[in-house]
Amino acid sequence: MVLVSTEDPRGDGHAFDPSLLIDVAAQFLFDGEPTLRQSEVAEAAGVDLDTANALWRHLGFPAVAEDEPGFLPADVEALRLTERLVELGVLDRDRLPQFVRSTGRTFARLADWHIRVMLAALAADAEGEEEPTSIDAFAEVIPTVEALQGYVWRRHLLAAASRIALGEVASGGDVPVVVGFVDIVGYTAQSRQLNARELGDMVEWFERVTTELVVEHGGQVVKTIGDEAMFVLESAPEAAELGQRLVERAEDDERFPEVRVGMAYGSVVARLGDLFGSTVNLAARLTSAARPGRVLVDDDLAGQLQADEERWRLRRARRISVKGYDHLHLWSLKRVEPAN
Numbered sequence: 001m002v003l004v005s006t007e008d009p010r011g012d013g014h015a016f017d018p019s020l021l022i023d024v025a026a027q028f029l030f031d032g033e034p035t036l037r038q039s040e041v042a043e044a045a046g047v048d049l050d051t052a053n054a055l056w057r058h059l060g061f062p063a064v065a066e067d068e069p070g071f072l073p074a075d076v077e078a079l080r081l082t083e084r085l086v087e088l089g090v091l092d093r094d095r096l097p098q099f100v101r102s103t104g105r106t107f108a109r110l111a112d113w114h115i116r117v118m119l120a121a122l123a124a125d126a127e128g129e130e131e132p133t134s135i136d137a138f139a140e141v142i143p144t145v146e147a148l149q150g151y152v153w154r155r156h157l158l159a160a161a162s163r164i165a166l167g168e169v170a171s172g173g174d175v176p177v178v179v180g181f182v183d184i185v186g187y188t189a190q191s192r193q194l195n196a197r198e199l200g201d202m203v204e205w206f207e208r209v210t211t212e213l214v215v216e217h218g219g220q221v222v223k224t225i226g227d228e229a230m231f232v233l234e235s236a237p238e239a240a241e242l243g244q245r246l247v248e249r250a251e252d253d254e255r256f257p258e259v260r261v262g263m264a265y266g267s268v269v270a271r272l273g274d275l276f277g278s279t280v281n282l283a284a285r286l287t288s289a290a291r292p293g294r295v296l297v298d299d300d301l302a303g304q305l306q307a308d309e310e311r312w313r314l315r316r317a318r319r320i321s322v323k324g325y326d327h328l329h330l331w332s333l334k335r336v337e338p339a340n
Helices: 021-030 039-043 049-058 073-087 093-127 135-171 186-195 196-216 236-253 279-289 299-305
Strands: 177-184 220-224 229-231 261-268 268-269 274-275 296-299 310-315 329-333
Touching: 021 220, 039 049, 039 073, 049 073, 049 093, 093 135, 135 268, 135 279, 177 186, 177 236, 177 279, 186 196, 186 329, 196 229, 196 236, 220 274, 229 236, 229 279, 236 268, 236 296, 236 329, 261 279, 261 299, 274 279, 279 296, 296 299, 299 329
Parallel strands: 261 296
Antiparallel strands: 177 229, 177 261, 220 229, 268 274, 296 329, 310 329
16 A cells, blocks of 8 residues: 555656545554543543543543543553552652643654654655655554654663763752753744745754754753743853854854844753743843843853953843843853954
């Protein structure tokens, strides 16, 4: 079976029907058609119906009618595994919804992107001269991607464990960090001027370069939200260097958009892969206040950098009104230009 439609307007056998991907999912992701109702899933997993339905919603899936056979044995096993995490003490009952919600959001984004990659590949096959991709090929793609995701997850577990454990040992507890945001300047206007492909290419390059630079300076990208990325580092000097390289990148790289950066230094609350607290809020507000191609930092980060006068120039920036911060001092950060 090939992934093409039965109606072929071109007459060359290569017309592509995206709806056939549903057949791929039904045939290779799970065994057989859904046969279980929600009450049967809950009973088989040994949980009450309200809990089962709540977890289903937390994963991000729409409600299923009570009398509709919309579930599979895999759904029963997933509920059992979730309950096992509670039994093992990894999660307490109150935090279970947060864990499920975070997992659902992460994999929803991955799944959406993966499906779009498959659609693009299949559409390209339909327009080319080669034989279209067969459904059997995707029988190999799916477990291959699944295995790769497992590897990446395990690698990140090791990296996170090392980073957190070493930080705790070095500091004896709470570790102050630099939280930063980098924001594309004029994104709204560009989104109106560029077509969908051009806009997607710009955002992809922005995310790629940003991630490479953050990792190169010992940091971590916490999340990306459209035209903005949030990152965290432990080293103030490295954060300053990163901020400068981000705003300077557009000068030498025509594919990289003009950006602005805001960074703050202090304690944060880490929760489900995200960061919260006043340091995060302040960094976000500094980014909004920064001028195009500039880096703004808070008092605490400026204090960490002032000793290195030969490398960094810090100037008091114009005062702005920020809710919740009565005596906020902003500093513009620039690299000291070498004397001629």
